[in-house]
Amino acid sequence: xxxxxxxxxxxxxxxxxxxxxxxxxxxxxxxxxxxxxxxxxxxxxxxxxxxxxxxxxxxxxxxxxxxxxxxxxxxxxxxxxxxxxxxxxxxxxxxxxxxxxxxxxxxxxxxxxxxxxxxxxxxxxxxxxxxxxxxxxxxxxxxxxxxxxxxxxxxxxxxxxxxxxxxxxxxxxxxxxxxxxxxxxxxxxxxxxxxxxxxxxxxxxxxxxxxxxxxxxxxxxxxxxxxxxxxxxxxxxxxxxxxxxxxxxxxx
Amino acid sequence: xxxxxxxxxxxxxxxxxxxxxxxxxxxxxxxxxxxxxxxxxxxxxxxxxxxxxxxxxxxxxxxxxxxxxxxxxxxxxxxxxxxxxxxxxxxxxxxxxxxxxxxxxxxxxxxxxxxxxxxxxxxxxxxxxxxxxxxxxxxxxxxxxxxxxxxxxxxxxxxxxxxxxxxxxxxxxxxxxxxxxxxxxxxxxxxxxxxxxxxxxxxxxxxxxxxxxxxxxxxxxxxxxxxxxxxxxxxxxxxxxxxxxxxxxxxxxxxxxxxxxxxxxxxxxxxxxxxxxxxxxxxxxxxxxxxxxxxxxxxxxxxxxxxxxxxxxxxxxxxxxxxxxxxxxxxxxxxxxxxxxxxxxxxxxxxxxxxxxxxxxxxxxxxxxxxxxxxxxxxxxxxxxxxxxxxxxxxxxxxxxxxxxxxxxxxxxxxxxxxxxxxxxx
Ligand SMILES: Nc1ncnc2c1ncn2[C@@H]1O[C@H](COP(=O)(O)OP(=O)(O)OP(=O)(O)O)[C@@H](O)[C@H]1O
Ligand SMILES: [Mg+2]
Numbered sequence: 001x002x003x004x005x006x007x008x009x010x011x012x013x014x015x016x017x018x019x020x021x022x023x024x025x026x027x028x029x030x031x032x033x034x035x036x037x038x039x040x041x042x043x044x045x046x047x048x049x050x051x052x053x054x055x056x057x058x059x060x061x062x063x064x065x066x067x068x069x070x071x072x073x074x075x076x077x078x079x080x081x082x083x084x085x086x087x088x089x090x091x092x093x094x095x096x097x098x099x100x101x102x103x104x105x106x107x108x109x110x111x112x113x114x115x116x117x118x119x120x121x122x123x124x125x126x127x128x129x130x131x132x133x134x135x136x137x138x139x140x141x142x143x144x145x146x147x148x149x150x151x152x153x154x155x156x157x158x159x160x161x162x163x164x165x166x167x168x169x170x171x172x173x174x175x176x177x178x179x180x181x182x183x184x185x186x187x188x189x190x191x192x193x194x195x196x197x198x199x200x201x202x203x204x205x206x207x208x209x210x211x212x213x214x215x216x217x218x219x220x221x222x223x224x225x226x227x228x229x230x231x232x233x234x235x236x237x238x239x240x241x242x243x244x245x246x247x248x249x250x251x252x
Numbered sequence: 253x254x255x256x257x258x259x260x261x262x263x264x265x266x267x268x269x270x271x272x273x274x275x276x277x278x279x280x281x282x283x284x285x286x287x288x289x290x291x292x293x294x295x296x297x298x299x300x301x302x303x304x305x306x307x308x309x310x311x312x313x314x315x316x317x318x319x320x321x322x323x324x325x326x327x328x329x330x331x332x333x334x335x336x337x338x339x340x341x342x343x344x345x346x347x348x349x350x351x352x353x354x355x356x357x358x359x360x361x362x363x364x365x366x367x368x369x370x371x372x373x374x375x376x377x378x379x380x381x382x383x384x385x386x387x388x389x390x391x392x393x394x395x396x397x398x399x400x401x402x403x404x405x406x407x408x409x410x411x412x413x414x415x416x417x418x419x420x421x422x423x424x425x426x427x428x429x430x431x432x433x434x435x436x437x438x439x440x441x442x443x444x445x446x447x448x449x450x451x452x453x454x455x456x457x458x459x460x461x462x463x464x465x466x467x468x469x470x471x472x473x474x475x476x477x478x479x480x481x482x483x484x485x486x487x488x489x490x491x492x493x494x495x496x497x498x499x500x501x502x503x504x505x506x507x508x509x510x511x512x513x514x515x516x517x518x519x520x521x522x523x524x525x526x527x528x529x530x531x532x533x534x535x536x537x538x539x540x541x542x543x544x545x546x547x548x549x550x551x552x553x554x555x556x557x558x559x560x561x562x563x564x565x566x567x568x569x570x571x572x573x574x575x576x577x578x579x580x581x582x583x584x585x586x587x588x589x590x591x592x593x594x595x596x597x598x599x600x601x602x603x604x605x606x607x608x609x610x611x612x613x614x615x616x617x618x619x620x621x622x623x624x625x626x627x628x629x630x631x632x633x634x635x636x637x638x639x640x641x642x643x644x645x646x647x648x649x650x651x652x653x654x655x656x657x658x659x660x661x662x663x664x665x666x667x668x669x670x671x672x673x674x675x676x677x678x
């Protein structure tokens with residue numbers, strides 16, 4: 001378990017400079033992300049909140065290089081994502097970034113274990129080594145014994161934990177999670193968040209998650225609130241607290 | 253790299269299984285199509301083997317040796333000298349294995365006139381050696397009246413049924429043959445009709461007369477020369493090789509290609525060969541068209557599979573699989589589907605050809621009366637034959653079609669934008 005946190009933090013995990021993403025043109029143009037400049041340090045545990053349509057998903061996709069910005073820059077580990085080829089971006093995601101999405105995260109034809117080891121296989125890690133890492137992590141996050149189950153036979157919470165395991169197993173510097181708890185009940189959400197917190201603390205993995213869920217925000221140590229594509233508030237906080245502005249309605 | 257391909261193949265295979273119903277629908281269309289064409293081709297192959305067999309036994313042989321100019325001139329001037337004939341025979345015996353060599357015999361072939369008391373017609377006159385050729389000659393099997401030539405015959409001759417009809421000949425009738433001899437003078441020879449043959453090939457039945465080669469040589473002042481030397485082999489497999497080896501051997505012994513041209517049957521009978529080729533090409537065109545239609549089903553099946561999995565491709569891309577690998581995954585899926593069904597189809601074709609119809613298929617209903625094909629005979633019962641070239645060709649076509657049919661869906665998969673894909677619920 002190498003801790004990224006202990007490495008000299010030469011560059012922040014994520015930096016965006018005057019980032020714009022516009023859908024459509026002219027009258028109907030929507031600025032999903034509007035002039036966003038944020039810096040997220042290595043090892044942070046950040047919640048992106050804001051009303052529906054405020055651009056959370058779009059911002060996370062831009063950071064992960066899943067979509068191209070209209071203007072501006074995204075740096076991951078100090079490297080300019082926009083300047084990379086498709087192949088390099090795929091390699092960057094493989095090496096540095098893990099994704100967890102809201103649902104339908106897993107490949108239905110693969111078992112839980114095969115899903116989790118996906119990034120390790122892409123990197124050519126040997127079978128025995130892969131299996132060992134996966135089962136160790138599975139035990140750690142309460143998935144022990146479920147290795148050979150297909151996603152369809154797992155509960156939503158278990159599926160999301162497999163997805164987190166998959167994101168984590170690549171030993172990435174950064175995990176991007178888009179509403180990972182949206183389809184989970186309270187208990188499953190808490191279990192998932194615990195796993196994420198443990199990985200954040202033990203391995204120094206940076207987490208950025210989009211969420212509407214107050215329970216998730218409570219655990220975050222930094223909250224960035226987006227409204228209409230731009231950053232409205234950005235504040236550090238203690239874990240457990242929930243500042244009142246988080247859920248404020250948008251002034252019109 | 254290994255692990256990546258393992259992963260790609262594993263996902264491709266599992267996805268094929270996941271859509272078993274759609275995959276197997278596409279697959280069974282292919283299996284039936286390929287099985288059917290394989291069978292058709294096997295029948296055709298069997299018929300072709302038979303044409304070749306009969307055509308070679310009508311005198312040309314699997315390998316025909318002639319003076320290089322004889323094919324064009326049909327002139328006795330362009331003949332093989334007795335000494336060269338001996339060397340040719342030796343070359344054949346030294347080249348073909350004993351079990352491969354059925355017969356090797358000289359012939360004197362010349363164009364001339366056949367004249368009876370009532371009229372005269374142009375005929376092709378063959379001087380044959382009944383001792384060497386009797387066991388393999390196609391004519392010996394096709395006698396409808398009288399008998400085939402025998403060793404010791406002198407003035408006996410056999411004629412086609414239509415020749416007999418036109419010249420009003422019966423068994424025992426006298427017939428005068430006229431042709432230019434070696435000296436260039438017109439020579440005539442009296443013969444007696446001892447047999448009538450009906451081969452089924454109209455040109456042969458109305459235009460061929462055969463007599464003993466010894467008589468023909470005397471009559472045409474050829475001494476021990478001949479116009480050709482024919483070699484009949486037990487199978488057609490090594491014809492080309494043996495012909496080439498005989499050519500080399502002759503060259504070594506000082507008989508160059510300026511004196512003897514050694515031709516495999518496809519060079520000696522270009523019309524027959526062209527006919528067989530055209531036949532095969534026709535079948536292959538049919539195969540490509542039919543498989544083209546099946547390919548549309550493959551395109552549809554794989555494309556649907558890709559569209560239904562847009563989100564999954566998005567997830568995989570987000571996990572760090574690049575475009576090329578995504579395309580490769582779809583290619584693997586399509587190629588496995590086509591290859592597996594292609595192989596199954598070929599097995600079906602084999603089973604039907606060599607199992608169900610092992611004893612032959614009666615195709616007389618296809619031909620009505622006339623059973624001739626480019627100067628060769630069609631027997632009404634054809635035994636299917638699977639040729640290696642066909643297996644290789646069909647397999648290659650199946651592969652090519654599988655790859656072509658999967659290219660578009662694969663390209664489509666590489667165009668999926670992960671951010672967009674993530675929005676779909678599929
Ligand atoms: N592909 C697209 N084409 C056009 N408009 C888009 C596209 N994707 C997003 N948008 C628009 O961009 C804005 C931001 O969308 P985004 O999905 O980032 O919001 P969000 O904050 O994630 O919302 P939610 O909380 O509902 O998930 C919305 O107005 C949305 O309609
Ligand atoms: Mg969203």
